Amino acid sequence: MKKFKTILGRWFAIPWYPILFGAYPVLALLAVNVGQIKVEAGWRALIICIAFAGILSLLLRLVLRDWNRAAFLSTLWMALFFSYGHVFITLTEKFSDVDFESWLLLAWLILFLLAILWAVKRSPSSPAALNVIALGLALMSLWQIQPEVRKGSVHRVAAENAPVDENLTRPENPPDVYYFILDMYTRADLLQEAYGYDNSAFLDALRARGFYVAQCSQSNYVRTELSVASSLNMAYLQGLDPAFTPDSIKRRVLWDSYKHNAVRYNFETLGYKTIAFATGFAWNELDDVDVFYTPPPFSAGMTEFETLFMQTTLARYAQDLGWVDIDQITGQNFRDRTLLVFDSMDDIARMDEPTFAYVHVISPHPPFVFGPDGEYTDPADFWNDKKQYPKDLFARGYQNQLTFLNQKVLEAMDTLIAESDTPPIIILQGDHGPWLQSNDKRMWILNAYYLPNHDQGLYPTISPVNSFRYIFDEYFKGNYDMLPDVSYFSPVPKLYNFSEVKNNCK
Known part of the structure; x- marks a missing residue:
C-alpha cells in the first residue's frame, strides 16, 4: 500500500492536467447533448483537442523552461479559447441588439496577456490539485455519457406498456x-x-x-x-x-x-x-x-458535432474568415x-x-x-x-x-x-x-x-x-x-x- 501511495504521489506530481483540460470541452459538450448526438461523432474533435493541449504545453515548456508554468499557462489559454463561443452565444441571446463583439475580443486579448503574467510571475506550485480537478471534470462528463455508450439488448421494447403481440402469424409469402x-x-x-x-x-x-x-x-x-x-x-x-x-x-x-x-x-x-x-x-x-x-x-468534411463544437470556441471566426462554411x-x-x-x-x-x-x-x-x-x-x-x-x-x-x-x-x-x-x-x-x-x-x-x-x-x-x-x-x-x-x-x-x-x- 505504501508503495502504491508513493507511485500515485509521483504520478500526480507530474503536470498532466492540460491533456484532460483539453479533452474536457469535447466531453462536456457530448455530455450536454447525450442522446441527441452520437458519442463517436466527437472522436476526431477529442483527438485534435488532446493533441492541441499536448503541443501547446510542449511549446510553452520550450519557451518558459518550466513544466509547471507551461502547464498552467496552457490551461489558462485553453480555458479562454474553449469558453469564448459559450460566452459569445450567451451574450447574443441576452443582448441581441448590442454590438459587443469587438469589446469581447478586446477583453479576451487582455485576459490572454494577463494569463502570461500570472503564469510567469506566480511561484510554481504542485500540480496535484489541478490534476485532481481535471480528472474529476473528465470523469464527471464520462459518467454522463456512459449510458449512451452502454449497449442493451436489441430485441426488446423500452416502454412499460408497449403492446407487443407474440402470437402474430407470418404469411407464406411475407411482404416487405x-x-x-x-x-x-x-x-x-x-x-x-x-x-x-x-x-x-x-x-x-x-x-x-x-x-x-x-x-x-x-x-x-x-x-x-x-x-x-x-x-x-x-x-x-x-x-x-x-x-x-x-x-x-x-x-x-x-x-x-x-x-x-x-x-x-x-x-x-x-x-x-x-x-x-x-x-x-x-x-x-x-x-x-x-x-x-x-x-x-466525413463526406462533407466535418460532422454536425464538429461544427457545433467549433461554434463554442474562438475558432468560430474561421467561418467569418472564409476558412470554413459551417x-x-x-x-x-x-x-x-x-x-x-x-x-x-x-x-x-x-x-x-x-x-x-x-x-x-x-x-x-x-x-x-x-x-x-x-x-x-x-x-x-x-x-x-x-x-x-x-x-x-x-x-x-x-x-x-x-x-x-x-x-x-x-x-x-x-x-x-x-x-x-x-x-x-x-x-x-x-x-x-x-x-x-x-x-x-x-x-x-x-x-x-x-x-x-x-x-x-x-x-x-x-x-x-x-x-x-x-x-x-x-x-x-x-x-x-x-x-x-x-x-x-x-x-x-x-x-x-x-x-x-x-x-x-x-
Missing part, C-alpha cells in the same frame, strides 16, 4: 414493409391554403399506383419524438409508460421507446430483417438494426443522408429476406438544401441574421424541397413495387405539419398507404397510432383493436402536458 416518415410533410389542404401550392398531381400519382390517401389525417402529437414514438408503439403516450407525466421534461425513456418499439419488436419476432437510415439526430436513429445505412462519416457543411450532410435513402431503394428491394425498413427522411423539414430540381440551395438563404425563418422564405424553401421530394418518392415507389415478388406494404406519412402555423394546423399530415387488396378498412381520418394496428390485424392475424383517432398538442419543455386538438376536417 416500408415505413416512410417524411418529416414535416403536411396535408394537401394546408399546402393550398398556406402556400398556394397544388399537390394534387403528386397525390393523384400515388392513387394511380394503388395508394390510399387519408385526406383528413392528423398526427397524434405535434413533435417528431412524440409522434413517431406513439406510431411505432401503436399507443398513446399517456398510457404507454409511467415516465410520461405532465410535469416531466425527461426524454430518456421516450427516446428509448422510439428506438426499441412494439412495431420493430413484432417484425423481429416474425423473422424480418430490420433496416434503417441515418438522420443526423442520434435520438431517432435505429442504429442497432440489422442493416443501418449512413453516409461516410452552413454549407451542415447542408451537405443533410443532402448526403437524403440522397442515400433514395439511392438505396433498389438494394433494399432486392434483399432475399422479408424486410421492415424504417425510412425517416428529414424533408421537407429544414434545412432547405434542395431546389425543385434537386439542385443545391444554401440553407442560410432562407433565414435572417438571427437564424430565424421569415414566413416568406420558409414558404419558398419548403415548397422547393417538397417539389423535389415528391419526384424522389414517386421514383422510389416505382422501384419498390416493381422489384417486389410479393406486393409490399408501404406507408408514406408526415410526423407533423410545418412551423409557423396555428397549433391545430401543425397536426395536418400526409398519410398514404399501399396495401393492395387490404385497404378496404382504411378511412379519411385514420391517424398514425392506428397504422400498424391495422396492418398487423390485416396481414398477420393480430388482435389489435383500432383506437380513437385523437391529436394532442404539448408545449416545450413540458412535452407530456397534453391538450386535445379536434379534427374538423370534412
Whole structure:
C-alpha cells in the first residue's frame, strides 16, 4: 500500500492536467447533448483537442523552461479559447441588439496577456490539485455519457406498456414493409391554403399506383419524438409508460421507446430483417438494426458535432474568415443522408429476406438544401441574421424541397413495387405539419398507404397510432383493436402536458 501511495504521489506530481483540460470541452459538450448526438461523432474533435493541449504545453515548456508554468499557462489559454463561443452565444441571446463583439475580443486579448503574467510571475506550485480537478471534470462528463455508450439488448421494447403481440402469424409469402416518415410533410389542404401550392398531381400519382390517401389525417402529437414514438408503439403516450407525466421534461425513456418499439419488436419476432437510415439526430436513429445505412462519416468534411463544437470556441471566426462554411457543411450532410435513402431503394428491394425498413427522411423539414430540381440551395438563404425563418422564405424553401421530394418518392415507389415478388406494404406519412402555423394546423399530415387488396378498412381520418394496428390485424392475424383517432398538442419543455386538438376536417 505504501508503495502504491508513493507511485500515485509521483504520478500526480507530474503536470498532466492540460491533456484532460483539453479533452474536457469535447466531453462536456457530448455530455450536454447525450442522446441527441452520437458519442463517436466527437472522436476526431477529442483527438485534435488532446493533441492541441499536448503541443501547446510542449511549446510553452520550450519557451518558459518550466513544466509547471507551461502547464498552467496552457490551461489558462485553453480555458479562454474553449469558453469564448459559450460566452459569445450567451451574450447574443441576452443582448441581441448590442454590438459587443469587438469589446469581447478586446477583453479576451487582455485576459490572454494577463494569463502570461500570472503564469510567469506566480511561484510554481504542485500540480496535484489541478490534476485532481481535471480528472474529476473528465470523469464527471464520462459518467454522463456512459449510458449512451452502454449497449442493451436489441430485441426488446423500452416502454412499460408497449403492446407487443407474440402470437402474430407470418404469411407464406411475407411482404416487405416500408415505413416512410417524411418529416414535416403536411396535408394537401394546408399546402393550398398556406402556400398556394397544388399537390394534387403528386397525390393523384400515388392513387394511380394503388395508394390510399387519408385526406383528413392528423398526427397524434405535434413533435417528431412524440409522434413517431406513439406510431411505432401503436399507443398513446399517456398510457404507454409511467415516465410520461405532465410535469416531466425527461426524454430518456421516450427516446428509448422510439428506438426499441412494439412495431420493430413484432417484425423481429416474425423473422424480418430490420433496416434503417441515418438522420443526423442520434435520438431517432435505429442504429442497432440489422442493416443501418449512413453516409461516410466525413463526406462533407466535418460532422454536425464538429461544427457545433467549433461554434463554442474562438475558432468560430474561421467561418467569418472564409476558412470554413459551417452552413454549407451542415447542408451537405443533410443532402448526403437524403440522397442515400433514395439511392438505396433498389438494394433494399432486392434483399432475399422479408424486410421492415424504417425510412425517416428529414424533408421537407429544414434545412432547405434542395431546389425543385434537386439542385443545391444554401440553407442560410432562407433565414435572417438571427437564424430565424421569415414566413416568406420558409414558404419558398419548403415548397422547393417538397417539389423535389415528391419526384424522389414517386421514383422510389416505382422501384419498390416493381422489384417486389410479393406486393409490399408501404406507408408514406408526415410526423407533423410545418412551423409557423396555428397549433391545430401543425397536426395536418400526409398519410398514404399501399396495401393492395387490404385497404378496404382504411378511412379519411385514420391517424398514425392506428397504422400498424391495422396492418398487423390485416396481414398477420393480430388482435389489435383500432383506437380513437385523437391529436394532442404539448408545449416545450413540458412535452407530456397534453391538450386535445379536434379534427374538423370534412
